[in-house]
Amino acid sequence: MLMNLYLEAAESAYGELTRLDQAAGDGDYGDNLREGLRGAVARIPTDADLATEFETAATYFLDEVGGTSGPLIGLLFNDVGGSLDRGGDGDDALVAGLAAGTAAISRVGEASVGDRTMLDCLGPTVDDLRAARPPVDWTMVANQAFDHARATSDLLPRMGRASYVGQRAVGNPDAGAMGMALLFWALAVYRDPSGRAQLPDPARLL
Amino acid sequence: MAEPFYASKTEYVDRALLGFARDHADVVELSTDPVYVRSIDRDPRRQVGLLSGGGSGHEPMHVGLVGRGMLDAAAPGRVFASPHNRQVYEGSRAAAGPGGVLHIVKNYTGDRINFGIAAERLRHDGIPVARVLVDDDVATESQETATGRRGTGATVLVEKLLGAAADRGAGLDELVALGETIVGRSRSIAVASLAQTSPVTGEPGFDLEPGQLEYGVGIHGERAKHTIARPSLEELVARMVEDVVSHLPGGRSVFLFVNGLGGTTYIELYNVFAETVDALASRDIAVERSLVGPYTPALDMKGFSITMTMLEPSVETHPSGGWTGLFDAPAWTTGLRK
Incomplete structure (x- = not known):
């Protein structure tokens, strides 16, 4: 199950995510991501297809998870689930859903790439996916996603709660962007378990 | 020190909403999970449902402005706090007409994001949705921040005028254009x-x-x-x-x-x-x-x-009666009647 893998990554990274969010926000990012994934995994039927996994997780994140990031992750899952439901669970529908969800987060959060948010991982990684020739090399994509998330260290926050601390956030990556890199970690292990050793260890993000 | 008369330290908004819905059972009905208030009557010409919401503590805005001629539904948050996106989403599903649903949102970051998430969910369901953002408070006009002017009293006028326009059968695009013009002149x-x-x-x-x-x-x-x-x-x-x-x-x-x-x-x-x-x-x-x-x-x-x-004189002399005609149109809510 994909969401089991994402939960495994979020559990491993919990301490780092919390520390990153404490430096810039209110420190609840790790809790929200972990609690959301725990709730989603508990509700996903064992025989669920990928579309059902995303749709079940979407409802849980949208309805039950606190903070602003929780419902925004729910929006992403909602679009991925819808796309997979319509187009099957191949890479084309997956990439289309990730692109639609990224656009939705940008619209709702009224933020863009460069504002030091989760979009700074999602946006460029979706671009990588669109530019890649099939079949998608998910291990490579996930490694690029971590690079994009780490690059937020240099960005000044303009949106979200981190904007209140301004310059003091610079030097560490954005927790929300790192949380999205973990989604690509899970997708990579889900699609190609043999590539796992070539991915960063979620317990040692920095 | 003047402690308020609340039945509970934590559930006082929910308790008040129960009392409100009981008192006005001829005008509104209350959903409790998630919490929203819905009009039990609407003009049959209305194509687009109107929903607003925001923190509690501003009553009659918004639950008291639910009723024929104004809002079809309202999503109240806790005191001074945005409603959850699920309240807006479920309230909008209940309020939507054949032409969709219009959100009237006061300009606060939490409200913008929660109404925005609900709007995405509604689009996902195939329900047409649009937003009119109210930002009328000149005290918060500043070049320094990106947050913009707060939404305050003009919201009541916007809800009255758009409610009347919706009762004449105006579509979603028409209501957005009218709402933005009214906000721009308020x-x-x-x-x-x-x-x-x-x-x-x-x-x-x-x-x-x-x-x-x-x-x-x-x-x-x-x-x-x-x-x-x-x-x-x-x-x-x-x-x-x-x-x-x-x-x-x-x-x-x-x-x-x-x-x-x-x-x-x-x-x-x-x-x-x-x-x-x-x-x-x-x-x-x-x-x-x-x-x-x-x-x-x-x-x-x-x-x-x-x-x-x-x-605008050119609008007021229009055969439709202009904004004055919308102001005077019938409304039957618990807080405002015409």
């Missing part, structure tokens, strides 16, 4: 002489010396940028009228809304109103229609706000 300013009582502590939200006024106060107990020595009411109103009119497009006639912030009597509000009418007359601006009362309070704050909507 501005407000508020003052307070005493803060609201915190529902948690029972203490005033902020301290103010006798003889001082918060000039440009918010409706959530946000302090103003300026604390001023209290002038005469005539001088105070003249300054407020100047601040509002100078942020409006030119014109000769307005809708005037004098709003109580919760701890202000009608005698005071009508003193303010009379002074405001005179101040406008001296500027050769006529008051075409008016509304006076505590429609957008901040709990029990002692103060008032002045909102004006500048009318």
